[in-house]
Amino acid sequence: MQLSGKIAFIGGGAMAEAILKRLLLAGLVQPEQITVAEPVPGRREFLASAYGVQVDAVNRSAASGAAILVLAVKPQVLDKVLPDLAGVLQPETLVISIMAGVRISSLHRGLGHERLVRSMPNTPAQVGKGMTVWTATPAVTSEDKGQAQMILEAMGDAFFVDDEHAIDLATGLSGSGPGFVFLLVEGLIDAGVHIGFSRAQAERMVLQTVEGSIALLRESGAHPADLRNRVTSPGGTTAAGSLVLEQRAVRAALIEAVAAASARSAELGDLSEGA
Numbered sequence: 005m006q007l008s009g010k011i012a013f014i015g016g017g018a019m020a021e022a023i024l025k026r027l028l029l030a031g032l033v034q035p036e037q038i039t040v041a042e043p044v045p046g047r048r049e050f051l052a053s054a055y056g057v058q059v060d061a062v063n064r065s066a067a068s069g070a071a072i073l074v075l076a077v078k079p080q081v082l083d084k085v086l087p088d089l090a091g092v093l094q095p096e097t098l099v100i101s102i103m104a105g106v107r108i109s110s111l112h113r114g115l116g117h118e119r120l121v122r123s124m125p126n127t128p129a130q131v132g133k134g135m136t137v138w139t140a141t142p143a144v145t146s147e148d149k150g151q152a153q154m155i156l157e158a159m160g161d162a163f164f165v166d167d168e169h170a171i172d173l174a175t176g177l178s179g180s181g182p183g184f185v186f187l188l189v190e191g192l193i194d195a196g197v198h199i200g201f202s203r204a205q206a207e208r209m210v211l212q213t214v215e216g217s218i219a220l221l222r223e224s225g226a227h228p229a230d231l232r233n234r235v236t237s238p239g240g241t242t243a244a245g246s247l248v249l250e251q252r253a254v255r256a257a258l259i260e261a262v263a264a265a266s267a268r269s270a271e272l273g274d275l276s277e278g279a
């Protein structure tokens with residue numbers, strides 16, 4: 005299956021590159037179908053030469069005639085970008101926003117457009133292992149939804165939610181999640197160094213341990229608690245270590261961290277709406 009028509013990206017940064025790279029790798033689009041609007045000349049040259057896509061310094065001309073438009077700028081510049089696009093989109097253009105914390109109502113107001121998808125990807129999208137949660141306005145047809153799912157799935161896993169509130173929740177869990185995982189991994193590597201391994205050895209051991217644990221979880225289909233019980237022998241090493249983690253309330257800290265990130269996402273959404 006292929007996507008048809010012109011696909012325009014507004015903003016040619018890290019996330020736009022992750023999406024277009026994966027779409028091309030998966031053979032879902034041809035490079036000629038893609039136009040990227042990007043203000044930095046060096047970045048435009050790079051995207052054109054690395055991927056063979058069209059580039060444009062002007063948002064309006066990049067967006068003109070697009071079947072699908074991906075909004076991939078930082079939320080801070082959105083106020084500058086939306087007026088560029090108002091009136092240039094056809095009613096049937098599918099607009100997909102990947103911008104953190106920008107509500108559908110803000111996009112609707114700024115663009116005067118009905119067919120809107122709001123998505124929340126995460127950075128592992130850059131290696132095809134992203135997690136994206138997305139929602140859409142009622143004007144988005146089932147065919148549009150199929151296309152949105154195909155585009156977002158090119159970055160990894162993706163699923164649709166009916167309620168936009170779930171996007172703020174997803175921002176706290178899968179959006180900020182890589183940041184939390186990197187912090188935990190960093191801590192484990194430091195622990196390895198602390199007990200006497202070289203940093204390179206500790207890094208190798210921790211990355212493989214984390215990756216292997218996830219693979220085991222996925223392949224066995226077992227509950228994490230079940231797998232944890234299986235490595236926790238009575239009076240053993242894992243029991244001794246787990247007690248420290250429970251005493252330091254690591255589980256509660258994770259719950260609070262995700263809840264705080266989700267609440268912050270909702271707060272940023274309020275701010276961007278001027279509420």
Ligand SMILES: NC(=O)c1ccc[n+]([C@@H]2O[C@H](COP(=O)([O-])OP(=O)(O)OC[C@H]3O[C@@H](n4cnc5c(N)ncnc54)[C@H](OP(=O)(O)O)[C@@H]3O)[C@@H](O)[C@H]2O)c1
Pocket residue numbers: 014015016017018019020041042043044047063075076077078079081084085102103104105124125126127179
């Ligand atoms: N990175 C993540 O983990 C992640 C995850 C989920 C969602 N997102 C969302 O994805 C969006 C893009 O993030 P990113 O990490 O790809 O950011 P980024 O690398 O900074 O990309 C944004 C790009 O847009 C360009 N730009 C700035 N002003 C513009 C304008 N007026 N018109 C057109 N393009 C303009 C920027 O150019 P300059 O370099 O000149 O500024 C930059 O190349 C953000 O809204 C973010 O919230 C990011």
